[in-house]
Amino acid sequence: MANAIPVLEAIDQTLETKRRPPLDVVYEWVSTVDHKKIGLMYIAYALLFLLIGGFEAVLIRIQLAVPNNHFVSPQVFNRLFTMHGTTMVFFMGMPILFGFGNYLVPLMIGARDMAFPRLNAFSFWISAFGGLLLYFSYLGGDGLYGMGSAPDVGWFAYAPLTARIFSPGHSTDYWTLSLLLTGIGTTGTALNIMTTTICMRCKGMKLTRMPLFVWLMVVTSFLVFVAVSPLTAAQIMLTLDRYLGAHFFDTQAGGSAVLWMHFFWIFGHPEVYILVLPVFGFVSEIIPVFSRKAIFGYPAMVAASVAIGFISLSVWAHHMFTVGMGPAGNTFFVFSTMVISVPTGIKIFNWLGTLWGGKIIFKVPMMFCIAFLFQFLVAGLTGIMLSAAPFDWQLAGSYFLIAHFHYVLVGAIVTGLFGAFYYWYPKVTGRMMSETLGKWHFWLFIIGFHLTFDFMHLTGTLGMPRRIYTYEAGRGWEGLNLIIGIGALFQTVGTLIFVYNLVRSYYHGEIAGHDPWDAWTLEWATPSPPPAYNFAVEPTVRSRRPLWDLKHPEDQDENYE
Amino acid sequence: MLVLSVTLVIFLLVASLLLYVLIRYRQRPSDSEREPAQVYGSNQIELSWTVIPILIVVMLFLTTTRVILDTEAAPKPSSALDVTVVGHQFWWEYRYPKLGVVTANELHVPISDPAKPTPTYLSLSSADTDHSFWVPRLAGKTDLIPNRLNTMWIDPQKPGLYLGQCAQYCGTQHALMLLRVYAQSPEDFAAWIKQQQRPAEQNLSGNSAAAEGQTVFMHSACINCHTIAGTVASGRYGPDLTHVASRDTIASGPVKNTPENLRQWIADPNSMKPGVLMPSMHLNDHDLDVITAYLTTLH
Numbered sequence A: 001m002a003n004a005i006p007v008l009e010a011i012d013q014t015l016e017t018k019r020r021p022p023l024d025v026v027y028e029w030v031s032t033v034d035h036k037k038i039g040l041m042y043i044a045y046a047l048l049f050l051l052i053g054g055f056e057a058v059l060i061r062i063q064l065a066v067p068n069n070h071f072v073s074p075q076v077f078n079r080l081f082t083m084h085g086t087t088m089v090f091f092m093g094m095p096i097l098f099g100f101g102n103y104l105v106p107l108m109i110g111a112r113d114m115a116f117p118r119l120n121a122f123s124f125w126i127s128a129f130g131g132l133l134l135y136f137s138y139l140g141g142d143g144l145y146g147m148g149s150a151p152d153v154g155w156f157a158y159a160p161l162t163a164r165i166f167s168p169g170h171s172t173d174y175w176t177l178s179l180l181l182t183g184i185g186t187t188g189t190a191l192n193i194m195t196t197t198i199c200m201r202c203k204g205m206k207l208t209r210m211p212l213f214v215w216l217m218v219v220t221s222f223l224v225f226v227a228v229s230p231l232t233a234a235q236i237m238l239t240l241d242r243y244l245g246a247h248f249f250d251t252q253a254g255g256s257a258v259l260w261m262h263f264f265w266i267f268g269h270p271e272v273y274i275l276v277l278p279v280f281g282f283v284s285e286i287i288p289v290f291s292r293k294a295i296f297g298y299p300a301m302v303a304a305s306v307a308i309g310f311i312s313l314s315v316w317a318h319h320m321f322t323v324g325m326g327p328a329g330n331t332f333f334v335f336s337t338m339v340i341s342v343p344t345g346i347k348i349f350n351w352l353g354t355l356w357g358g359k360i361i362f363k364v365p366m367m368f369c370i371a372f373l374f375q376f377l378v379a380g381l382t383g384i385m386l387s388a389a390p391f392d393w394q395l396a397g398s399y400f401l402i403a404h405f406h407y408v409l410v411g412a413i414v415t416g417l418f419g420a421f422y423y424w425y426p427k428v429t430g431r432m433m434s435e436t437l438g439k440w441h442f443w444l445f446i447i448g449f450h451l452t453f454d455f456m457h458l459t460g461t462l463g464m465p466r467r468i469y470t471y472e473a474g475r476g477w478e479g480l481n482l483i484i485g486i487g488a489l490f491q492t493v494g495t496l497i498f499v500y501n502l503v504r505s506y507y508h509g510e511i512a513g514h515d516p517w518d519a520w521t522l523e524w525a526t527p528s529p530p531p532a533y534n535f536a537v538e539p540t541v542r543s544r545r546p547l548w549d550l551k552h553p554e555d556q557d558e559n560y561e
Numbered sequence B: 001m002l003v004l005s006v007t008l009v010i011f012l013l014v015a016s017l018l019l020y021v022l023i024r025y026r027q028r029p030s031d032s033e034r035e036p037a038q039v040y041g042s043n044q045i046e047l048s049w050t051v052i053p054i055l056i057v058v059m060l061f062l063t064t065t066r067v068i069l070d071t072e073a074a075p076k077p078s079s080a081l082d083v084t085v086v087g088h089q090f091w092w093e094y095r096y097p098k099l100g101v102v103t104a105n106e107l108h109v110p111i112s113d114p115a116k117p118t119p120t121y122l123s124l125s126s127a128d129t130d131h132s133f134w135v136p137r138l139a140g141k142t143d144l145i146p147n148r149l150n151t152m153w154i155d156p157q158k159p160g161l162y163l164g165q166c167a168q169y170c171g172t173q174h175a176l177m178l179l180r181v182y183a184q185s186p187e188d189f190a191a192w193i194k195q196q197q198r199p200a201e202q203n204l205s206g207n208s209a210a211a212e213g214q215t216v217f218m219h220s221a222c223i224n225c226h227t228i229a230g231t232v233a234s235g236r237y238g239p240d241l242t243h244v245a246s247r248d249t250i251a252s253g254p255v256k257n258t259p260e261n262l263r264q265w266i267a268d269p270n271s272m273k274p275g276v277l278m279p280s281m282h283l284n285d286h287d288l289d290v291i292t293a294y295l296t297t298l299h
Helices: A004-014 A022-030 A033-064 A075-110 A117-140 A171-199 A212-243 A257-291 A298-314 A327-355 A364-389 A391-393 A399-429 A437-462 A480-510 A546-551 B001-025 B043-072 B186-197 B210-219 B259-267 B285-295
Strands: B081-088 B091-096 B100-104 B106-110 B120-126 B131-133 B142-144 B150-154 B160-165 B178-184
Touching: A022 A033, A022 A257, A022 B285, A033 A075, A033 A117, A033 A480, A075 A171, A075 A212, A075 A257, A075 A399, A117 A171, A117 B043, A171 A257, A171 B160, A212 A257, A212 A298, A212 B285, A257 A298, A257 A327, A257 A364, A257 A399, A257 A546, A327 A364, A327 A391, A327 B001, A364 A391, A364 A399, A364 A437, A364 B001, A391 B043, A399 A437, A399 A480, A437 A480, A546 B131, B081 B106, B081 B142, B100 B106, B106 B186, B120 B131, B120 B142, B142 B150, B178 B186, B259 B285
Parallel strands: B081 B120, B106 B178
Antiparallel strands: B081 B091, B091 B100, B120 B150, B131 B142, B160 B178
16 A cells, blocks of 8 residues: 555554443443544444344245245234334434444544534434334334234335324334434434534635535435425324324325325435435545546536435425326426436446546455446436336336335445445554455345345336235246345345454454555545544645645646646 | 337446446556556546436437326227226225126226227225225226325226236235236126126025025124125125125135135134234124025125
8 A cells, every 4th residue: 555644654653542441431432422433323323223124124035935925924024014114214224324424524524523513412312212212112012902013004104004093003103203303313413414514624625625425415414404304294294193183194084195195205205315325425435546546527426416416306206106196297207207317327427437547456345336336227227217107107016116226225325335334444443344254245245135136126027016925826926036035145144244344353353554545535644543533733635635645746636626 | 118228228338338447447466556547537528428318318208208198198988988996905896887886806897999999997096095906917007095086097908817916005914905807808798797787696595505694694794894785785894795606706816716715704804814804703603604605696
């Protein structure tokens, strides 16, 4: 790797770790307002829910591996898919991405912490409580007549299935309240990220010199501001329906089921962009470093990201093509959804342009980013297929749709996240993760991913709808579902190897130093792990790649930007 | 088809470029320590890969709009058959308003001749939660939403049995709310309609078990949920049983309509479809036998 910068090497050598009494450590973490510790707590919490949500998925796939299976009852199955979706979106996806954002954004812009450290801590703890509340429903969801347990209304909880008559007990209320609380936490973090980015950039870091990851976190935060409110409002309305005699969504009394759908999807579609945009940020940081080239077309990347953010607010009813909105409504949403493919495609082409002419290094973080590129390409293309409403009329609500969105959620988002873990782990812990274990993780996971989700497209085109706890033999779905289940097992083993790698490398990983990947953004100018104050002296930057400028004084970026 | 071809071409193009780049520009051991040429962008290239996708999107949008209009704004021929579909947890109610027929779970429609089309127009609504009517080989799905009327049409041209199932999660037994659409020749369809228009057979003097079963049925709570035309049974909560013995399946598809299955269903519906809304009637064996004998006469 490149030569260490003398000042930073000196700082590295003066830092020491001493053993401290455990209670002190616990107190420090519970009361911390340091963005790095809060970020790590978000990530650890999300990893726990990744394992739980993944376990729920495995149970689902075992039940569906053969027709007419009796591994779990329909009631348990319906709770499993509801909890799997709710957990993965709200208690895995959101916290892990905001955890990375929390950790990295101040470091990348040369700041000492977030703008509102105590709000930051509050946001984490209220989100964490939300997750625990959701899972408490397994114990507490019974209600008056012993009905209910965990919620079983699906992760988007369509009305009027969520009305008291169709969902007695308290399971739906656990769903509503836990998400309401976690939404408060998400909004707080978004507020922090926006304010920090606008107000606390170091000297010389104009907005046009911020790392792309920071830009993407800003757009994500903007989406959070716009999108979370409709969900919160809808949940309050639902609770009013259930307990105070309101009839917003109560179709038996003239309310509207479609109204819930609009509210939910006005949140729900930007939500999936909230989940994917930070991962675009990861990939935009990692691919240049492992191609040894600057990102191709930085201004276009920023413009495309902002465009995606705005357009994503206008596409929501493509989740409702089968609801009977009529040709005018359907046509509008076909158009807006197809339009969003243009800036998204631009991003893929720019990543390709970054790789072109570079010197590509196939270390584990990069391998995950390359898998991301292929898989996100496919996900986007099946999305374009589904954006054609007549196509959607056949394949919405089927396993084709599940395959599409898991291609985005697992094939793009989780895959990119794995890359981010391997890339930034050395910065967080001071040690490298094992490349060997990483390669085992990569191949097992990717093979499993494709076994599961490639074949899942076929079950959908053969007519298999989603959310069914079993199916008859003779529809042509049996063999495919078995393969899908086997893929799930591969992914499980891969993920467990990853978790093992995380833990083992903490104790036995190779010492990383402050810049193991020879990268160019400010976080790599701090020791690994960074001290609580991040930067001893506020940095001054003159380009998008301040460390490139330091390492290549003869050919600085500022001459080209 | 156009959408599929366009996306396939885009995939092949971009994926092969990606593959090429990964092989051509991989780091080789012989590479010097020097960094490659730093290229920050290219206005021409970026402009072209913005404009070309916009053109592709416009083309896809226009063709898609045409299909949407052809489907949703198609003029309704006067010879179309009207069927009202009401979704229930977890069965399908079918009413043929102009023909005076009410049935459940098995939809019969005439096949259509392209020269003189006789499509079937379905009015879709729901008695409880959201459902969705999806028979893939006949049409895309349209949702059944309570307090809302949706319309769709099907136009089968080949006779046969078309399978599907509810495609919007509606509760515990969403998975077994199956669809069976029998597309029949115009003659067969007319014969079926005539049969369905008749009230239930009243004269059961030749079959003592069935006659006793009828008496038991009409004095049980069964009549509060089920209708048998021509008798006091006029409940609307459960499927119409006037011609139950003419159906191939019961329980909305998953159970074959045999006397043994019918008897077990009545004894304990939950044993065959756990979570179904029909309660077990806790009838004794004798009552079960005679009621089954009665229902099997209802062709």
